[in-house]
Amino acid sequence: MAYPIKKPQAFFFAELSNTPKHLLTFKTSDTLRLFLRGRNSLIAITLLFTSINIRADWYVIDNYKGSIGPYQIHISLQKYDDYGSGQNIRGSYYYDKHLASIPLYGRYSSSSIELCEIHNNREYETYLNLGRNDGFNMHSCSFKLTKNGDDLVGVWQGEKKSYEVLLKHTSSFDSERKQKITTEKIEIPFWGQTPAHGFIGIYQEDENGAYINKVNIIDKTTGEIVQTFNPQLHGCDFGFFMTTIYQNIESKKERSQVRLNCYSTKSDIFSDYRYDSENHRYLFIDNQ
Numbered sequence: 001m002a003y004p005i006k007k008p009q010a011f012f013f014a015e016l017s018n019t020p021k022h023l024l025t026f027k028t029s030d031t032l033r034l035f036l037r038g039r040n041s042l043i044a045i046t047l048l049f050t051s052i053n054i055r056a057d058w059y060v061i062d063n064y065k066g067s068i069g070p071y072q073i074h075i076s077l078q079k080y081d082d083y084g085s086g087q088n089i090r091g092s093y094y095y096d097k098h099l100a101s102i103p104l105y106g107r108y109s110s111s112s113i114e115l116c117e118i119h120n121n122r123e124y125e126t127y128l129n130l131g132r133n134d135g136f137n138m139h140s141c142s143f144k145l146t147k148n149g150d151d152l153v154g155v156w157q158g159e160k161k162s163y164e165v166l167l168k169h170t171s172s173f174d175s176e177r178k179q180k181i182t183t184e185k186i187e188i189p190f191w192g193q194t195p196a197h198g199f200i201g202i203y204q205e206d207e208n209g210a211y212i213n214k215v216n217i218i219d220k221t222t223g224e225i226v227q228t229f230n231p232q233l234h235g236c237d238f239g240f241f242m243t244t245i246y247q248n249i250e251s252k253k254e255r256s257q258v259r260l261n262c263y264s265t266k267s268d269i270f271s272d273y274r275y276d277s278e279n280h281r282y283l284f285i286d287n288q
Contacts, residue, residue, distance in 0.1 A: 059210075059245050061173040063186060068156045069163030072096040076189055077115075078245055079108060089113060090128070092189045092246040099198045099220045101189045103128060103246065106141060113152065115143035128244070173203060173210065181205045192249035192258040194275060196220060197282075199249050199258060201231070201239065212239035215249070217282060227281055229273075234284050236271040237263035257285070 060079045067073060075093035083090060083105070091104035103118040105127050116138070118124050143165065145154035150169035155162050171183040181203060188201040202214040217227040231238040231249075241263040242248050250259050252272070262269040272285040 058243070059173055059175045059240075061186065061188070061245060062169060063171045064152060064167035064169055066152075066165065066167035068095075068165050071163075074187075074189065075104075075167060076187075076246070077104070077113070080243065083243070087127075089115070090244050090246070091115065092191060094189055094198065096223070099218050099223060101191055101193055101198055101246070103191050104143070106143070107138060111147055113143070113145040113147075113154075114138045114141050115145070116141035117143075128247075175210060179205070180210045188245055188248075190215075190249035191246045192251045194251070194256055194258060197226070197275070201248070203239070210240075229282065231260055231271070234271050234286075235262075236260055236269070238271070258282075 058080060061076060062079075063074070063076045065072075065074050073093055073095055075091060077089055077091040079089050082088060086107060087105050089104075089106050089108045092101045093104060094101050103124065104115045105118070106113065106115040108114075116127070118127065142156050142158065143154065144157065145152045145165060145167070152165070152167040152169075154165045156165050171181070171186045173181050173186045185202050185204045188203060190199045190201055192199055196219065198218040198220055200216045200218060201212050202216065203210055203212045205211070213230050213232055215229055215231050216225045217229070218224070219226045238260055239248055241261050248261050250261065252259050254274070256275040258273055260271040260273070262271060273282040274285050275281075276283045
């Protein structure tokens with residue numbers, strides 16, 4: 001079966017040595033300057049602040065389902081004032097047949113959205129982790145969308161083909177609203193994945209606000225949920241730390257593992273999970 005792009009593959013974004021992830025994605029009104037040189041990054045950081053609240057209270061998410069031409073997709077988009085380099089929207093989408101999350105970044109205005117796809121480790125580090133200091137060219141980005149009420153319509157443009165895009169709005173999550181989640185739950189397709197499995201977080205709301213205590217692990221071949229686990233276990237305050245919500249779970253160099261980024265105001269805290277082929281389950285790795 002042909003696809004607008006080659007069959008989506010899981011990316012395994014290499015971790016940046018000596019670079020705390022929460023610094024790379026830190027967004028507040030404070031001043032933060034990162035000077036990064038090469039893979040072993042040399043970082044000089046200037047923070048001017050009176051108080052810092054790193055815990056994410058800025059999530060503004062809209063989920064859609066629809067199609068790129070004949071191909072069914074789900075897409076989740078997160079608006080933010082400034083991700084750096086002119087970016088003000090990021091996202092994650094997958095083809096329903098393959099369930100491999102593809103990261104997105106771009107720009108939105110009151111009437112339109114332009115989105116670029118991430119295809120490899122280098123692009124992930126350049127556009128999402130480090131941020132380019134010279135901006136980026138939206139001309140070659142795949143998605144050109146316009147708003148049609150709550151829905152989105154537009155075009156997906158590949159190297160040789162273009163397809164009509166039709167997206168129906170299904171749910172939203174705005175951490176600043178009194179009713180934060182508009183439906184019973186909202187599904188977040190995290191960027192972190194392994195060759196065989198995708199990870200979808202289930203965010204819900206009660207009288208205390210939004211929370212997440214369930215992550216579904218999806219078999220990419222069958223589309224079935226093969227495991228569900230509580231990400232809050234093992235001392236991980238999970239789900240509201242990274243500026244980009246999809247980055248709360250990340251891939252690792254070890255292709256059978258994923259990393260959960262946990263809330264912390266000090267040093268990095270994380271929980272790693274590894275696929276156990278004997279038990280056919282992801283198990284927590286005690287790194288302490």
